[in-house]
Amino acid sequence: MAHPHFLLNTRILTIGGFSGLAFGVASAALSSGSKSHITLLDTDGLPLDFPFNTGNDIQDKYHDSDLHLHSPLSMAHPNFLLNTRTLIIGGSSGIGFAVASAALSSGSKAHITSVTAEKLSTKITQLQALYPAAHVSGSTADLADTDTLEANLQSVLDAAVKDTGGPLDHIVYTAHEGMSNAAKSNAKLVEITATKALSTFTARLLGPLLIGKLVAANPGRYLKPAASSSPHTHLGNLRPPPTSGSLHLWRVAPELAPIRVNVIIPGAVRTELLDEISGGNPDMFTKGTLTKEVGSAEGAAEAYLFSMRSALATGQGFIIDNGTMMA
Numbered sequence: 001m002a003h004p005h006f007l008l009n010t011r012i013l014t015i016g017g018f019s020g021l022a023f024g025v026a027s028a029a030l031s032s033g034s035k036s037h038i039t040l041l042d043t044d045g046l047p048l049d050f051p052f053n054t055g056n057d058i059q060d061k062y063h064d065s066d067l068h069l070h071s072p073l074s075m076a077h078p079n080f081l082l083n084t085r086t087l088i089i090g091g092s093s094g095i096g097f098a099v100a101s102a103a104l105s106s107g108s109k110a111h112i113t114s115v116t117a118e119k120l121s122t123k124i125t126q127l128q129a130l131y132p133a134a135h136v137s138g139s140t141a142d143l144a145d146t147d148t149l150e151a152n153l154q155s156v157l158d159a160a161v162k163d164t165g166g167p168l169d170h171i172v173y174t175a176h177e178g179m180s181n182a183a184k185s186n187a188k189l190v191e192i193t194a195t196k197a198l199s200t201f202t203a204r205l206l207g208p209l210l211i212g213k214l215v216a217a218n219p220g221r222y223l224k225p226a227a228s229s230s231p232h233t234h235l236g237n238l239r240p241p242p243t244s245g246s247l248h249l250w251r252v253a254p255e256l257a258p259i260r261v262n263v264i265i266p267g268a269v270r271t272e273l274l275d276e277i278s279g280g281n282p283d284m285f286t287k288g289t290l291t292k293e294v295g296s297a298e299g300a301a302e303a304y305l306f307s308m309r310s311a312l313a314t315g316q317g318f319i320i321d322n323g324t325m326m327a
Helices: 020-031 055-062 094-105 117-130 149-164 178-185 194-217 246-256 272-278 282-288 297-309
Strands: 011-015 035-041 047-052 085-089 109-114 136-140 170-173 230-234 262-266 316-320
Touching: 011 020, 085 094, 085 149, 094 109, 094 117, 094 170, 094 297, 109 117, 109 149, 117 136, 136 149, 149 194, 170 194, 170 297, 194 230, 194 246, 262 297, 272 282, 297 316
Parallel strands: 011 035, 085 109, 085 170, 109 136, 170 230, 230 262, 262 316
Antiparallel strands: 035 047
């Protein structure tokens, strides 16, 4: 299915919502299909509450009044992803596929990757069916071998820039080693080799670091050099240590500035990988959360979209684990 509109037909109260940041929140909520109720003060300093569904309602009701409006509704909330170019490495499954769907639903061009050409073709076809007018492309990439990792990532970047028509606005990295490589690293002690032990770090940790290197070594070629652009990586541990994302943030964010760099740290999310990990019983993870739920890939994708949209977010690790770390 297409990416859901989580705010459609919801009800939001914005206190102080007629100026500044709160007004921006109210406008953003309205643009996403929510009903809003704003609280502000009249000229006597008394509360004045009114519900509205469009900006015209406010202006029609109050344009002749004696209110001193600090931020009149002069334009609708902007769609920050409209006409952008987004590369999702690992975008053919799980959270990565959900991010690709969400980006397309917001008007971005999307380029996804997969290990196999067959799966890549299947996923591109699915996305084209969901968003017939959207631009979707993709390329294959094997990210499991340290000897070819950098060259393969550079090929992906070159393909994404060519297929989307210019330097990228966003790079989302959700690729992981999968259960087969994870099994190698969990071999018996007598069977451990350096290659086996490091296999789980190749795609998930070394990949994002090398993406940062390639962007830094080729200014303006792969990613627009502006605060509106951003690479985002994914650290998918069920109980992530707080310092996990810092390995990338401390090193990459300062060097790539003003380009923004953030890490999304999800907990248990309903994906193909979680099904494998749980033996087909992902609900086993609900007991270890505050919400008593297992996250959806679409819900996790919203964290990536926030990080992509907000030009204020950089150098941060956003934990979205249903309260697992506090449970």
